[in-house]
Every structure is written in C-alpha cells, then in structure tokens.
Amino acid sequence: MPATRAKSAHLGALTITILTALAAIGPLATDMYIPAFPQVAADLTARAAHVQLTLTAFFAGAAAGQVVAGPLSDRLGRRVPLISGTLLCLVGSIGCALAPSIGWLLVCRVLQGMGGGFGMVLSRAILIDLARGPELFRSMNLLQGMVGIAPIIAPLIGGVILIVGSWREVFIVIATATALSLIALVLRIPESLPRQDRQPGGFRTFARNVARLLRRPAFTSYLLVNAFSAFALMAYVSASSFVVQNLLGFSSTVYSISFAVNATGMMLASFTSARLTQTRSPRSLMRWAIPVVIAAGALLLVGVLLLGTPAWVVFPAFFLTVVPQGFIFGNGAAMASREATDIAGTGSALIGLGFACAASLAAPVVGLAGEGSALPAAIGIFVGGIISLILFVIAGRFERASA
Secondary structure, three states: OOOOOOOOOOOOOHHHHHHHHHHHHHHHHHHHOOOOOOOOHHHHHOOOOHHHHHHHHHHHHHHHHHHHHHHHHHOOOOOOHHHHHHHHHHHHHHHHHHHHHHHHHHHHHHHHHHHHHHHHHHHHHHHHEOOOOOHHHHHHHHHHHHHHHHHHHHHHHHOOOHOOHHHHHHHHHHHHHHHHHHHHHHHOOOOOOOHHHHOOOHHHHHHHHHHHHOOOHHHHHHHHHHHHHHHHHHHHHHHHHHHHHHHOOOOOOOOOOHHHHHHHHHHHHHHHHHHHHHOOOHHHHHHOOOHHHHHHHHHHHHHHHHHHOOHHHHHHHHHHOOOOOHHHHHHHHHHHHOOHHHHHHHHHHHHHHHHHHHHHHHHHHHHOOOOOHHHHHHHHHHHHHHHHHHHHHHHHHHHHOOO
C-alpha cells in the first residue's frame, strides 16, 4: 500500500481495533499461561525455577524487540517491520505450543517476546503518524488502556482455557489471535511513514535520536509519569493474590472476582478517558487520577499500620489503585508522543521500555519482605503515585515554559 502522511481528524474504529489487537498480543502472551505453571513443569519434567525463567525469557525478548523495532521503523517505515514482528510472534507462539522440552520453550518464548515487542511499539508509532490533536489522545487512550489491562486479565483468560484444555492450548489461542491480527494488518493497515520522513543511519543514529528525546524534558517527564504509575499498578498485581488469599483468608474464587472487577473498572476508565479527551484536556484528567492512586496507597498504609489490614480497607484501596490508571496510561503516552512526532518509532520504543522496566522492578521490590505483609505493596503504590505526581507537575512547567 502507498504511504500516507496525512493526519486524520478521526481514525476509523477498525483501524484502532487492529492496532490495539497488535499492541495487546505481547502483554497477553506475557503471563496468560501462569496458571498452568505446575502443568508445564510436570509435562516437560522441568524444575519450577526453570519454568519461571520462561517469563524472564519473554521479558528479555520483548525488551530487545522494542529497542530494535522503534529505530528500525524510523528507518524502513512501519509496515514491513510490524508484519515481520507479528510473524515472528506467531512462529514463537506455535513453537511454544509444540515445545518438547523446557529449553525449546525458553527459546520460543524469546522469539514470542521479540515479536510482541514489535507490535507494542509500532502500533503506537502508527497512531502517532496518523492521528493529531484530540484524536491522538482518544486513540492512544483506547490502545494504552487495553495494553495496560492485558497482562492483568491474561491469567484469568488462561485459567478459563485450562478448564477445557492444557497449557499447550493457551499458546494455541495466542497463536490464533496473532494469526488473525496478522491477516488484518496485511489487509487493512497501510504504511504510515513516507520515505521522505524516514531517518537514515544505523546504531549511531538511534543513539543520537535517543539522546535527542531524553533532552526534551516534557517527553522524559511524561515517560516517567507512566513508568512510575506502572510501578504502582504492578505492586498491586504482584502482591494482591497473597494479600487477599493468605492474609485475609479469602478463596481463590473471591480473589479472581475482585481482580476481574478492578480490571473491568480500569478498562471502563480507559474508554471514558478516550471520550472525555474530545472535550477536555488530558492533563485535567491526569490531574485528579494520580492523586487518587496516592490516596489509595495512603489508605492501604493506614489499614496495614493501624487497623490490622482489614478487608474493608484492602479491597477499596486496590480498586482505587487500578481504576485511575485508565486515565493515566493513555494520556501520559499521548503527551509524551506529542513531543516525539519527528522520530515516533524511537519515542514509542522508549515509552514502552520505561513502562516495562518499571513494571518488572515492582515484583522483586515488593517481594523483598516476603508474603506475610501488605506493607510493601502499600509503600510501592504510595511511592509510585507520589513520584508520578511530582513528574507530572514538572512536565506541566516545561510545557508552559516552551509555550
């Protein structure tokens, strides 16, 4: 398809749906099979530690894919790298489903992660190429909302699949979704970066572009707003199961229901934010959403330190941690992307890397105190929210200074 640089006042629902699906495949593939870890270990005669390494393998692949995809697309265009990355994710997913050993599974998880990283970065870059003004914020809210919620709901989806199948069927479902997204991409998504707007050069050009972006304080500030909000969210994700089931004594069913309610709330918040950005500024939505996360962390701290971690504090605090993220992630990404329209691929890669690095740090940090307390999660949520708010204020000052 011919390239087009004309920015649309309104992107079609089908275009946004396809790009969202391509961006969400990676996050869905991250942990959809976690409920099947015992099955994987038994089937492949592997140690639990080796099965857990398949998560690390995916994260390593996704990080590499994001680093490569962004600058590569700035040089070659979006369409060919995105098709190649999605095809790589499909091959990796099929390989995971057929894996005869844990070593094979590890290799295929790296390939799957690399392909998923391409989808996460380049879907966002295409939105930046095609959309402008309120439409960029609307479409970015929809895309980032689904990307943010995907790793949260993925284990729930995996659990449902395991009712009727094995861990291999989980990867077959991922492969099927990837194949459908690839077909839709080939048929419906055009090249969005014309030749005259591409960036020549190799690694030195990439390093120079990264340095250019990081010297733009508004871009860096909004990137970090999203990163520390992701840290707060993953502090909840990594600790909530132990808190609800081990500390409070609720069943796995109750935990799954509460998890689903929170995830649904975040998804609805993303859709609401997408609609509201047509008439309101994204900063006005983030201005109240970030303090709500801080309040949730403070509430949980009070509950843990003074009240003995009661359920009537824990469940509302977790809900108020998750739902506001629907107003933060999409708007934060769009505000950062607005500062990187000249090298959107590299900008998208940095946004994704910042999010992924902060999210991956949350679990080990929260886990330092073991499984017997909700205090690490409360501190993680509160501190992540506070740092996000400070960076949000800094971003606003830089924007006013450059206006």
